[in-house]
Amino acid sequence: MKSMVEALAIASLAFALGVNAQVQTTTTTTTGKATKEVQVEHGEVVTVAGNDLVVKMEDGTIRDFPDISESARIDVNGKQLGIHDLKPGMKLQRTTITTTTPKIITTVQTVTGKVWHVSPPNSVILTLENGQNQSFKIPKDQKFNVNGKMVDAFGLKKGMNVTATKIVEVPETVVAQQKSVTGTMPTPPTPPPADAAILIVEEETVTEPPSAPATAPTTAPETPAAPAETRPTNSNYLLLAGLVAFLALIAWLVIRSRSKART
DSSP states (O other): OHHHHHTTTOOOOOOOOSOOOOOOOOOOOEOOOOOEEEEEEEEEEEEEEEEEEEEETTTTTTEOOOOTTTTEEEEEEEEOOOOOGGGOOOOOEEEEEEEEEEEOOOOOOOEEEEEEEEEETTTEEOOOTTSSSEEEEEEOOEEEEEEEEEEEEGGOOOTOOOEEEEEEEEEEEEEEEEEEEEEEEEOOOOOTTTTOOOOOOOOOOOOOOOOOOOOOOOOOOOOOOOOOOOOOOOOHHHHHHHHHHHHHHHHHHHHHHHHHHHH
8 A cells, every 4th residue: 555655656644633624535446356156055944933933954954043034035936925934844945145346445635735834754734725724744754746746744845835645545345145045835745546446444453462471381290190999809898798797796795795694
């Protein structure tokens, strides 16, 4: 900036007083080449609560868009829908076009007057075109245009007509964004053909008791064989009959002996 001013033989002039009626100001804007960046995002509507929108993005992340404006519109199949018209499952696409434009704003302030008094290198008093005297501080390395010749503060003399110019260049970047959102309705399921047979299967839920854990087969204990039934033989019958007869004989003898004793 400084080199540009020196190349044009123009320097900055700071005003000591607030009066600037004799200062001429012009402003120009130089625009550079604009650049554009396009960003496309895809997502699916998860929920809509009031003016808050929750969207599942293409990469799986969940994003919350709070306080959607009532005037915001989404182009869905050619229809302009508002925030309250959105439904879960709708596919959304947001396109953001960012335009960046570099600009340079140049402000030129020019003052012309006659030197009334100079105190180099600090200040100079000029008699302006309206006849008023005004004091100006002289910046470092200030140069003045005197009849086409550039001089510093030490080259000023009383009565000289001088012109001083102040140039300020401010770079500025203007960023503008244009956003548009489009959407599509969820794809409905495909209905079966009209002439196709429809099989209705009724499902019945049967609760089965938990199966017993599998165990190794057990071998039933062997039942001991019952002893063979003993059947009486003829010899046994004879022996029993003889025993009964012997007992009857003894009983008879006992009874007889007691009868004799009594008599």
